[in-house]
Amino acid sequence: MPRPKASKPEEPVKLKVKKGDTVEVISGKSKGVRGEILSAFPKENKVIVKGANLIVRHTKDKPSNKPGAAGSNRVIKGGRVEKEAPLFASKVMAVCPACKRPTRVGYAYKEGEEKLSRRKYRVCKHPDCGKSLDV
């Protein structure tokens, strides 16, 4: 039975990389930087990569409002703070944990499982590797 073609609702972009992955930045000012993904924002198609896309923030000294610090005149010291800014997920490539090369991400299914419950997992696209990226 042919199903009526329903127009797909807007889905959040499925990122091929996720928190905890090691990635390499392939374009922009942090090109070549390798680091771990600290946060992923699938809705914005952005990720924060440790040590990449650093921005410098200048902060002022401000009084600490930590409990217990009353009367001790504690301040949070301001200064120059380097912080990672989100970058587009399309600017990074997953680094394969097996061959240590940046790779495009492919998908495969775990064999021997029921079709409905089988798990999709990510694989390295290098033809001489093909190892799972989800270790």
Ligand SMILES: [Zn+2]
């Ligand atoms: Zn590989």
